[in-house]
Amino acid sequence: MTDPTRRDFLATGAVAGCSSVVAQESPALASPERPFLTPADEFRDVSRGTPKPYSLTGAAREAARLTPETWRLEVTADPATEEPHTKVAAVVARPLTIAAGTALDLPALLDLGKTHQVHFLKAMQCLNIDTPLGQGLWTGVPLRDVLRLCGRMTNVRRISFRGFHNNDPRQVFQSSVDYTHAFETPPGELPAFLAYRLNGEPIPPERGGPVRMVVPWSYGFKSIKWLQQIALTNNPRNTDTYAEGNNDPEAVLKSAAFSDPVPAMHPADRPLVVRGVVMCGPSGVRRVEYWVRRVEADSPAVADDAPELLRAPWAECPLDPQPDWTRTLPAGVRPQDVLGFDRTTGRPREWPLRYSVAPFTATVGRLAPGRYEFRARAVDLNGFFQPEPRPLQKSGKNAIQVRRFEVA
Numbered sequence: 001m002t003d004p005t006r007r008d009f010l011a012t013g014a015v016a017g018c019s020s021v022v023a024q025e026s027p028a029l030a031s032p033e034r035p036f037l038t039p040a041d042e043f044r045d046v047s048r049g050t051p052k053p054y055s056l057t058g059a060a061r062e063a064a065r066l067t068p069e070t071w072r073l074e075v076t077a078d079p080a081t082e083e084p085h086t087k088v089a090a091v092v093a094r095p096l097t098i099a100a101g102t103a104l105d106l107p108a109l110l111d112l113g114k115t116h117q118v119h120f121l122k123a124m125q126c127l128n129i130d131t132p133l134g135q136g137l138w139t140g141v142p143l144r145d146v147l148r149l150c151g152r153m154t155n156v157r158r159i160s161f162r163g164f165h166n167n168d169p170r171q172v173f174q175s176s177v178d179y180t181h182a183f184e185t186p187p188g189e190l191p192a193f194l195a196y197r198l199n200g201e202p203i204p205p206e207r208g209g210p211v212r213m214v215v216p217w218s219y220g221f222k223s224i225k226w227l228q229q230i231a232l233t234n235n236p237r238n239t240d241t242y243a244e245g246n247n248d249p250e251a252v253l254k255s256a257a258f259s260d261p262v263p264a265m266h267p268a269d270r271p272l273v274v275r276g277v278v279m280c281g282p283s284g285v286r287r288v289e290y291w292v293r294r295v296e297a298d299s300p301a302v303a304d305d306a307p308e309l310l311r312a313p314w315a316e317c318p319l320d321p322q323p324d325w326t327r328t329l330p331a332g333v334r335p336q337d338v339l340g341f342d343r344t345t346g347r348p349r350e351w352p353l354r355y356s357v358a359p360f361t362a363t364v365g366r367l368a369p370g371r372y373e374f375r376a377r378a379v380d381l382n383g384f385f386q387p388e389p390r391p392l393q394k395s396g397k398n399a400i401q402v403r404r405f406e407v408a
């Protein structure tokens with residue numbers, strides 16, 4: 001009954017540092033041959049644990065309940081109280097536990113999917129890495145529909161969740177959403193959900209399978225891989241592991257442009273074309289624009305909010321036409337069934353799609369020999385220029401990338 005992995009679910013945060021995540025350039029979504037959907041094994045991986053949970057095989061993987069047959073989800077109420085924030089504990093009518101034989105298994109989740117399944121496109125982005133990790137078509141069941149199985153709940157203010165962590169409390173990686181975000185999805189908004197398919201296939205172990213939480217509006221740390229435990233709590237405070245890294249654990253994805261690396265040397269007789277992707281956060285994307293700055297070896301760096309940058313002659317980078325949806329989406333997934341797409345026309349209701357990335361092209365043309373810097377930035381629907389409105393990078397990675405190169 002007392003499963004050591006469940007102890008201190010909400011009280012502890014992981015001691016395992018965020019230092020395992022090093023900020024660096026990722027080629028994953030910034031390569032010339034970028035497909036609209038990133039193959040599952042080409043996402044850049046951000047996983048804690050020693051050994052990494054996905055490296056377990058055979059009996060060890062079964063014992064960890066990381067196979068489709070052994071996977072179980074427990075949903076329990078957090079009994080903790082703590083003055084002054086939590087005067088009474090959360091209560092749930094029908095907890096789902098392994099001990100009582102009521103934990104949810106994969107067939108039961110798939111069965112729920114027959115009536116509640118959702119599909120949508122989301123780019124995974126780490127709050128601590130410069131470029132998005134990959135973009136997928138995720139399929140699963142909204143968290144709200146799973147939690148309804150538990151019947152009446154009282155004094156629940158947050159929903160906290162964690163994945164498998166090698167039975168080592170220091171490897172715990174957990175995250176959470178508030179009650180409102182779990183249950184009261186507004187029309188047109190995307191729900192947090194328990195995903196069991198990625199790009200039309202079962203989610204592979206590397207991407208968090210059999211079942212992964214996907215929190216559409218947030219950075220990757222909310223999308224808990226190898227999901228196994230959900231706790232309903234009356235602790236109103238955020239206990240996300242990522243909060244310990246000075247991150248804003250309620251950050252939402254920022255609209256931001258990410259340009260592909262520019263080769264260090266560019267021939268003067270060839271026009272320069274730079275590609276990239278723009279992430280669409282809740283504030284949308286009005287346009288993407290670029291600026292090429294001539295520099296000398298000793299030119300000082302230009303800050304993202306320097307007058308020279310703000311007054312610069314930025315030029316628009318058109319977004320690519322939308323892909324052919326019937327050919328881009330996995331077999332069996334109709335465009336009109338993807339959240340964010342119009343039910344009758346089968347076209348996205350807005351473009352770029354919220355919480356996904358769309359490719360753009362900057363056609364710079366020919367440049368005279370010399371040294372240059374290339375920058376691209378997004379302008380959101382409120383007229384804010386990247387990295388506005390929040391230049392705190394721990395609340396959303398959206399610094400303007402600087403690509404230095406020489407034309408010869």
Ligand SMILES: Nc1nc2c(c(=O)[nH]1)N[C@H]1C(S)=C(S)[C@@H](COP(=O)(O)O)O[C@H]1N2
Binds near residue numbers: 046
């Ligand atoms: N259980 C678990 N879930 C996790 C993590 C982890 O270490 N353990 N890393 C998180 C972080 S910080 C990110 S950015 C994403 C990365 O997802 P990916 O490896 O599928 O690209 O997974 C998230 N989910």
Ligand SMILES: [Mo]
Binds near residue numbers: 126
């Ligand atoms: Mo992350």
